[in-house]
Amino acid sequence: MELVVVKKIQEMEQDFDTDSVRVFRNYAEKIGQILPEDGHYAVGFTFIPKDEVQKKHIIELINAILGAHHFRLLFTRDVPTDNSMLGQGALDTEPDMIQLFVAPDDVKVVRHDLEESCM
Numbered sequence: 001m002e003l004v005v006v007k008k009i010q011e012m013e014q015d016f017d018t019d020s021v022r023v024f025r026n027y028a029e030k031i032g033q034i035l036p037e038d039g040h041y042a043v044g045f046t047f048i049p050k051d052e053v054q055k056k057h058i059i060e061l062i063n064a065i066l067g068a069h070h071f072r073l074l075f076t077r078d079v080p081t082d083n084s085m086l087g088q089g090a091l092d093t094e095p096d097m098i099q100l101f102v103a104p105d106d107v108k109v110v111r112h113d114l115e116e117s118c119m
Helices: 002-030 052-068 088-093 111-118
Strands: 042-048 071-078 096-104
Touching: 002 071, 042 052, 052 071, 052 096
Parallel strands: none
Antiparallel strands: 042 096, 071 096
16 A cells, blocks of 8 residues: 555656646746756745845845855746735735746756755
């Protein structure tokens, strides 16, 4: 029984990964970007203020930090949200949610090295 459950979970993870990659690649194409091949980029997630000046400053800081670690920010993606059930207090302080697509400066870095570097 355990083996069947583990196999099913692995199949679900593979389906999720495939669907996610498709969404990421479609988005990249839509904005005129190209993602590196699978395993040669990483996707992060963060909350960020809605204020455009603060947002720009934070992205600049993220770029500087990535650069110091031999990575570069490829692009960001606003994460769609449904805030229809939030009250005014929550809406007043709700941050934006974005995904950060990053890649190493050295194209020889492979998935394992990328995962280790991002932790």
